[in-house]
Amino acid sequence: MTLQNRSRLFVFIFSFLTWLALTNVRDIEEVVAGLIVAALVTVVAGKFLITSEKSGHILRRIFSAIKYLVKFLWEMMKANLHVAFIVIHPYLPIKPGIVKIKTKLTKDSAITVLTNSITLTPGTLTVDLSPEKNEIYIHWIDVLSTDVGKNTKTIGGKFEKLLTEVFE
Amino acid sequence: MTREVIGMAFILVGIMFDFFGVLGLVRLPDVYNRLQAATKCVTFGSAGILLGVFIIQGFNNFGFKALLGIVFIFLTSPVAAHAIARAAHRSGIPLTKETVVDQYQEDNELKD
Numbered sequence: 001m002t003l004q005n006r007s008r009l010f011v012f013i014f015s016f017l018t019w020l021a022l023t024n025v026r027d028i029e030e031v032v033a034g035l036i037v038a039a040l041v042t043v044v045a046g047k048f049l050i051t052s053e054k055s056g057h058i059l060r061r062i063f064s065a066i067k068y069l070v071k072f073l074w075e076m077m078k079a080n081l082h083v084a085f086i087v088i089h090p091y092l093p094i095k096p097g098i099v100k101i102k103t104k105l106t107k108d109s110a111i112t113v114l115t116n117s118i119t120l121t122p123g124t125l126t127v128d129l130s131p132e133k134n135e136i137y138i139h140w141i142d143v144l145s146t147d148v149g150k151n152t153k154t155i156g157g158k159f160e161k162l163l164t165e166v167f168e
Numbered sequence: 169m170t171r172e173v174i175g176m177a178f179i180l181v182g183i184m185f186d187f188f189g190v191l192g193l194v195r196l197p198d199v200y201n202r203l204q205a206a207t208k209c210v211t212f213g214s215a216g217i218l219l220g221v222f223i224i225q226g227f228n229n230f231g232f233k234a235l236l237g238i239v240f241i242f243l244t245s246p247v248a249a250h251a252i253a254r255a256a257h258r259s260g261i262p263l264t265k266e267t268v269v270d271q272y273q274e275d276n277e278l279k280d
Binding site for chain 2: 087119
């Protein structure tokens with residue numbers, strides 16, 4: 001089976017299971033509708049989920065993913081308290097700017113998760129990705145430095161290592 | 169009974185963070201800073217409300233939908249924020265006066 005077809009099969013099964021979880025299945029009609037919807041999703045976006053051969057042991061990857069999730073939720077708590085603090089502060093202590101960081105991740109899915117995490121963590125919001133997919137532009141509400149190397153460490157560094165273990 | 173109290177506590181915290189997000193939307197100066205408040209607080213707040221619903225309802229049809237809702241919000245809200253911020257920057261909406269650096273602009277000018 002080619003890589004694209006494997007990706008399509010995976011997307012089909014995954015979206016069908018999601019449909020079953022979302023609908024309270026009582027009749028055969030709902031199952032049929034689910035099959036049609038899952039097929040539509042597969043036709044439109046089926047080939048994007050898996051784009052390269054897997055590497056690394058699946059259990060180790062799941063373990064890394066759980067570690068990553070815990071870290072991410074913790075950072076997200078901090079992000080919310082940070083924004084809440086800024087918003088209720090009478091003088092709005094902000095120093096915004098758009099900075100650039102570098103990333104070593106190569107897979108599309110890994111970069112997507114990294115940029116989403118950056119958006120949901122303290123003070124940072126992903127604006128764009130460079131066409132070569134190795135630089136991320138980030139709007140930072142409280143710019144501490146403009147040095148690319150230093151920013152890479154403070155913004156992306158905390159997730160990048162774990163994400164490498166999960167995806168690559 | 170305890171389950172309902174815990175669920176209600178989660179919903180209360182969620183509403184509080186949603187409120188901070190809305191406050192940020194009103195108080196912060198430009199579109200990018202507003203997006204920061206809107207994505208972070210509203211994602212977390214809505215997730216808190218949905219988690220509260222799940223705790224009250226338990227593992228039935230209703231609660232399961234709430235859990236899936238959390239996953240969908242976490243996946244889609246940062247992508248929407250990225251799309252809005254990028255579109256705003258490309259159509260030339262200026263950053264606020266307090267902005268200290270804009271490396272995105274610098275790099276784009278080099279390419280043009």
